[in-house]
Amino acid sequence: MFLQQLVNGLTLGSLYAVLAIGLTLVFGVLNIINMAHGGIFMIGAFVGLFMVTVFNVNIFVALIVAMAVGAVLGYVLEFVALRPLRKKKVSHLAPLISTIGVSIFIESLALLLWGPQTRSFPPDYIGGLIDFGAFKISMVQIIGLGVSIVLMVLLNFVIKKTKIGKAIRAVSLSTETAALLGINPTMVISITVMIASALGAAAGVLVGLSFNAIEPTMGVIIGFKGLAVLILGGLGNITGAMVGGFILGVAEVFSVAYGASTFRDAVAFGMIILLLFWRPQGLFGSKDKGGRP
């Protein structure tokens, strides 16, 4: 049972990780919490679902289309809700509120378009249970875990090795200095929000596929889990978001497996509080940079 629950925890954790990376990327560059992330996550899930049910494409194609739509939404979000405020140099609370506005707008729009009922991928769309003796893993879990890991590796490569990745890191350290060195911060910020939103949309497809519950409010609760991971890992720290995601997933599953399911969230979040006493800047955040990479 231990191995089975570990597999369950890692699958759940990988989804939290992909979701939280999007949040942490935006935080790293803009120093704001993007409350619309859950909304884009939900749209991603719907786009993935429609690609599969209406256009009959393969799940990986659906995933890529959903990520593209997520990126476009990310651009719109940045253009509509973040850029005008940044130009006016208002407090950090203003973009927080404007992204909440965007998230409510997206949710209401989805309710209007698709109604409140839960939809799911066709039954047995990706069937199959592979039995390893000590534990069983379903194809859906393998896809969820596999895609999450591939996305994380890719992102790490982009951030560490490519020109745009270096620009993103430069802007996250200091927007002004980066601009002096010839980086166009507006473009870098747009691209960051687009990458983050594409990851959010991908997480939506994976969660929709894994748990089969796609509905307009699905982003709200999981969005809060994403925030928890963001803080647990260290604000703006990508490695932190990955590790934090896995920790939260495994902690949640194990508190059900070896404790009582009533305390699932209490144990997981209680643990986060304890961790923060020990490291207020989060697991991977450093003190002097306010937790940023």
Added chain:
Amino acid sequence: MKHSMLKKLALLGLAGVMAIAAGCSNGSDNSANSNEAKIALLTTTTGGAAAYGESIKAGAELAVSEINADANAVKINLLVEDTKGDKNEAINAINKVISKDKVVGVIGPMLSGEMMAAGPVANKSKVVALGTSTTAEGITDIGDYIFRNAVPESLAVDTAIKEAHKTLGFKTAAIMYSNNNDQMVSVNKTAEKALKEAGVQIIDTETFADKDTDFSAQLTKIQQLKPDVIVVASLYQEGALIMKKMREMGMNQPVIGSNGFNSPEFIKIAGSAADGVIVGTPWFPNKDDQKVRDFRKAYAAKYGKEPDQFAAQAYDAVYMYESALKKSGSTTDREKFREALKNIADFVGVTGQFKFNEKGDPNMEVQVLQIRNGQFDALQK
């Protein structure tokens, strides 16, 4: 200059909106005629539980359109209010329909938690509120003006467990319930009691929360313990996800479900994973009864889908109100209406013969059904 212009424009716009709103309320007051009884339907058409609310609204509106087409019936003006599944919204809505719209009686609110919050308001104002889907314990203890034709979960789940035990003869059981939903917490208590009375050993109890989507941890734990039967108390959404995961993991035990499992939406989401689910319900769509056949036909013709238990109970509730209004001889006297409703006898609806017991709970027969090939059917071994 530009700003003050804008402000003026905004003010003008606001005034316009208010004038229109005022105009609307005037209009509706004038149109109310004395032969028409005003009834409010409080239900949830947006939010997580909206699928139930849509059914309730559809069932009630079908009944109203049939009644208003009948020359001998008391005409009904049905005011539908959306409570969004929220206790505060339910209190606001019930206050509005009682004091502003001056309805003679209320149907709803929809969720047990909402009734617990809004019911006392109706009771204090001496206005009848009848719940069609409020199945939790203690609803009718709120007061003399609170009724329900919803079969209390204590009766439905209790009957389902005992009938299933008689037919299937299981020895061990596990329970799963949503612990942030008043109603499911009360189902858990009922199930524990019924299982104990039947001599079944409860080997595990797991919980989750409404809107959870991942149940793999709880189910992995239950799978290890191999119970003969699993009792699940949840709304249809979580119920369907639990069934899917369970069947995916290779758990083939029969499942006894709470009220939420009665919805066709449940079967739609769970698909073939729904097979083997046992429920206790007042509504048996395949019953050999002319009333039931007519209702299903009319409902399908109007909405293009099959009615569920929630539609059937709302449909019956409206007919019950009409028959009580006729007996009371008034379309506005709330006191006479309560007397007539309370003493309703020989009422036969699509959910069968119906009357209230002295508490205002239904006194009716519960059917135990099992899902086979995506259809509700009689329970068999």
